[in-house]
Amino acid sequence: MSNPQPAISNLKLKIILLVEDNQDDEVLTLRALRQNNILNEVVVARDGVEALDYLFAAGAHKGRDTNIMPQVILLDLKLPKIDGFEVLKRIRSDSRTKHLPVVILTSSKEEKDLINGYSLGANSYICKPVDFENFIEAVRQLGLYWLVLNEAPPIIRRS
Amino acid sequence: MDIGRNLTKNNIKILEFIPDAIVIVNSDGRIVFVNSQAVKVFGYNRDEMIGKHVEMLVPERLRDLHVGHRSDYYSRPTPRPMGLCVNITCLRKDRSEFPADISLSPIETEEGVLVISDIRDITERKRAEEEIRRLNEDLERRIAERTAELKAANMHLEQEIVERKALKEERDLFFTLSLDLQCIAGFDGFFKQLNPEWEKALGWKTEELLAKPYIEFVHPEDRRPTSTEAQRLSFGKAVISFENRYLCKDGSYKWLQWNAFPSVERQLTYATARDVTERKEMEEEIKKLNKDLECRAMQLEVANKELEAFSYSVSHDLRAPLRSMDGFSQALLEEYIAKLDDQGKDYLGRIRAASQRMAQLIDDMLSLSRVTRSEMHREPVDLSQLTAEIAAGFKKSQPERKAEFIITPGLVAYGDQHLLRIALENLFGNAWKFTGKCQEARIGFGVTQYEGKEAFFVRDNGAGFDMTYAGKLFGAFQRLHGMKEFPGTGIGLSIVMRIIHRHGGRIWAEGKVEQGATFYFTLSLT
Numbered sequence: 012m013s014n015p016q017p018a019i020s021n022l023k024l025k026i027i028l029l030v031e032d033n034q035d036d037e038v039l040t041l042r043a044l045r046q047n048n049i050l051n052e053v054v055v056a057r058d059g060v061e062a063l064d065y066l067f068a069a070g071a072h073k074g075r076d077t078n079i080m081p082q083v084i085l086l087d088l089k090l091p092k093i094d095g096f097e098v099l100k101r102i103r104s105d106s107r108t109k110h111l112p113v114v115i116l117t118s119s120k121e122e123k124d125l126i127n128g129y130s131l132g133a134n135s136y137i138c139k140p141v142d143f144e145n146f147i148e149a150v151r152q153l154g155l156y157w158l159v160l161n162e163a164p165p166i167i168r169r170s
Numbered sequence: 171m172d173i174g175r176n177l178t179k180n181n182i183k184i185l186e187f188i189p190d191a192i193v194i195v196n197s198d199g200r201i202v203f204v205n206s207q208a209v210k211v212f213g214y215n216r217d218e219m220i221g222k223h224v225e226m227l228v229p230e231r232l233r234d235l236h237v238g239h240r241s242d243y244y245s246r247p248t249p250r251p252m253g254l255c256v257n258i259t260c261l262r263k264d265r266s267e268f269p270a271d272i273s274l275s276p277i278e279t280e281e282g283v284l285v286i287s288d289i290r291d292i293t294e295r296k297r298a299e300e301e302i303r304r305l306n307e308d309l310e311r312r313i314a315e316r317t318a319e320l321k322a323a324n325m326h327l328e329q330e331i332v333e334r335k336a337l338k339e340e341r342d343l344f345f346t347l348s349l350d351l352q353c354i355a356g357f358d359g360f361f362k363q364l365n366p367e368w369e370k371a372l373g374w375k376t377e378e379l380l381a382k383p384y385i386e387f388v389h390p391e392d393r394r395p396t397s398t399e400a401q402r403l404s405f406g407k408a409v410i411s412f413e414n415r416y417l418c419k420d421g422s423y424k425w426l427q428w429n430a431f432p433s434v435e436r437q438l439t440y441a442t443a444r445d446v447t448e449r450k451e452m453e454e455e456i457k458k459l460n461k462d463l464e465c466r467a468m469q470l471e472v473a474n475k476e477l478e479a480f481s482y483s484v485s486h487d488l489r490a491p492l493r494s495m496d497g498f499s500q501a502l503l504e505e506y507i508a509k510l511d512d513q514g515k516d517y518l519g520r521i522r523a524a525s526q527r528m529a530q531l532i533d534d535m536l537s538l539s540r541v542t543r544s545e546m547h548r549e550p551v552d553l554s555q556l557t558a559e560i561a562a563g564f565k566k567s568q569p570e571r572k573a574e575f576i577i578t579p580g581l582v583a584y585g586d587q588h589l590l591r592i593a594l595e596n597l598f599g600n601a602w603k604f605t606g607k608c609q610e611a612r613i614g615f616g617v618t619q620y621e622g623k624e625a626f627f628v629r630d631n632g633a634g635f636d637m638t639y640a641g642k643l644f645g646a647f648q649r650l651h652g653m654k655e656f657p658g659t660g661i662g663l664s665i666v667m668r669i670i671h672r673h674g675g676r677i678w679a680e681g682k683v684e685q686g687a688t689f690y691f692t693l694s695l696t
Contacts, residue, residue: 035494141529
């Protein structure tokens with residue numbers, strides 16, 4: 012059993028994991044976060060493997076403290092190497108990450124993707140608008156909800 | 171007795187040796203002598219018989235008759251041998267009777283004529299005779315019976331011959347008149363007998379068909395299976411519904427369907443064939459059509475898969491660059507506003523507008539392809555209710571507009587609820603848009619008859635269109651109005667048309683510039 016941590020005001024610990032392979036989208040997302048005064052640490056993974064390495068302290072992230080987990084994961088679907096659905100599947104099948112809030116943030120409005128995403132346990136599905144103003148608004152609401160309003164799940168330590 | 175004494179001792183001795191009973195009677199009918207055999211036969215003592223009337227040895231009922239016979243005899247005494255009168259019945263002392271054969275021999279003596287009666291008990295003989303008679307009778311009866319049997323059998327045979335003859339005639343008639351091809355073929359591979367239908371069906375003369383092994387008339391491709399079937403027949407197995415092609419005299423082939431039954435004993439096959447060429451050709455045609463259809467279905471599936479992959483790619487990849495264009499233009503406008511003059515800002519504004527329009531086009535394209543790809547679930551759909559809901563939505567979106575919706579109630583169609591809603595939303599959306607400049611918009615939904623079918627229509631009194639371009643109305647991204655006048659991507663009506671086509675219906679429009687437009691559509695099964 013773990014003690015539920017009191018809400019930590021330290022933004023450093025409310026990490027956002029952004030899984031995004033498109034560098035333009037990365038820049039725009041970071042900019043949108045900044046414009047909304049969301050100053051949390053953002054870890055960027057540029058493909059599925061990198062995302063999983065970060066979460067499970069493997070590869071380039073070997074030795075990372077897995078007691079620190081992101082407050083929310085913003086997950087693109089179309090990714091090199093391992094795609095978003097596979098990343099989501101692995102997150103949900105590991106006891107350390109299975110409760111992490113995952114928001115699918117993608118260009119696609121395909122019904123197939125929506126069904127797949129929710130079936131695999133996505134907490135939310137947001138289609139990135141082309142209109143940047145709309146995008147900023149979406150990021151603002153997203154940040155407000157997942158970083159402020161939403162209570163993160165307690166961290167489950169591996170025994 | 172005197173008579174007895176007059177017979178010499180030797181005579182008497184002789185009479186004793188005779189195996190028959192000897193009774194000597196005088197002319198008065200009295201017994202004068204009996205030998206010991208007579209004593210034995212009749213059961214009387216000698217003394218009981220001597221001097222008595224001979225009638226004592228005759229049953230009472232015959233005595234009178236005997237007296238008569240006796241006097242007759244004495245009047246003309248002649249020797250009478252045995253066997254002349256076999257039906258004489260004698261009486262024993264114990265009253266039992268026995269049949270006898272008697273010979274009579276008259277002897278002249280001093281005391282008158284004596285008659286020597288030689289009496290032979292013929293009970294055994296009679297019995298034997300009776301047995302013979304009985305055996306004879308039995309034999310005769312049996313002969314009669316057998317004769318009757320033979321006669322019956324003969325009659326039966328005769329009848330059978332007649333019946334068989336009739337049957338054969340009938341069978342021959344059947345063979346000759348049958349519309350099927352009938353034949354008898356030998357295990358040696360030759361036809362033995364063919365009915366006239368063969369000539370009609372294949373065009374060969376019967377002699378021509380009999381002259382060669384039948385396999386030579388079989389289509390080369392069918393020879394192997396035909397031989398296999400022939401082999402089955404030679405093992406005594408029947409062949410049912412076997413099909414092969416036979417060569418006609420004109421070089422064409424006919425499909426024959428065979429039923430055959432062999433007689434291994436006779437080394438013959440009895441077979442009936444039917445010309446199934448027409449059916450076979452139809453089957454081939456159907457098979458070919460099916461194959462084509464399958465092929466087309468596969469192509470369609472491949473096309474659909476490609477379309478899906480394409481849509482997926484469009485959905486994921488095409489929007490991202492637009493987002494960059496719009497996003498970075500926005501970034502420039504925000505962060506470098508001081509370094510931009512009005513023209514620069516205008517250009518950036520145009521980049522943004524173009525990106526957003528393209529995003530809209532992409533969305534429309536995707537919804538068009540979604541309409542094509544989505545699965546159909548047909549059910550009764552209340553179109554009147556659906557249009558009323560849609561109309562209410564438009565009214566609410568622009569409550570300030572003066573618009574009247576005239577909807578015929580109770581119109582129900584059989585189709586996909588979801589798709590029909592999209593179609594009607596688009597048609598009403600068009601009507602709503604193109605009546606935007608009317609003082610008083612009137613939009614109607616109803617039904618009319620078109621070529622015997624129910625045709626639904628959506629009618630408005632809006633901007634209308636030039637019928638010259640009616641054919642372009644339903645093309646994807648085709649527009650008859652300028653963007654400034656009526657905005658849009660030109661996808662709405664092509665979506666409607668696809669939905670109507672998916673329902674097996676058709677859509678067309680009538681209109682006049684500034685005098686409104688009417689869109690008609692049919693749905694099959696309505």
